[in-house]
Amino acid sequence: MRDMAVPTAVGFDIHGVVDSDYAFFGRLIRSLRAMGVTVYLLTGSRRSRCLRRHLSDRGIPRTVRILSVYDTIMSSYFVHKMRPTRNNYVWARPTAYCPERQVKMDDREFGRVKSDLCITHHIALLVDDSDRYLQHMCTPYFKWRNRPGDRRALLHRLADVID
């Protein structure tokens, strides 16, 4: 039997998952929160006021916690004084929720940090649309394709995790 003092946590990628159907994920996240589940959103964008506003304007509850792979990597660069230099970075394309310029991350490092964040925050299931991180993932993974059967399959998978 699971320790009731530790709430179940699940994670949703933003780009390609939550932003593929804000109405569905807004309702789903509210239901999960009502059941006492901790919900994390994982993103490669900076955790910013702009991102918060973008999500809440689209019905994503403000009670979700946002984990930024980008901020985690950049803070480790800062800690280790390994800030990217002009020679080793390229600018990422801006997105609707991250119009500021930010450095494009290396895929392998990105996957490793994403996996670390899932482990650190005891995420029981990560919902992600990309296979690129699968090789780095120890956390159970639901591949979101935004196809008709995905919503039903995801609800079943979550029911198993929450049970």
Ligand SMILES: [Mg+2]
């Ligand atoms: Mg994605």
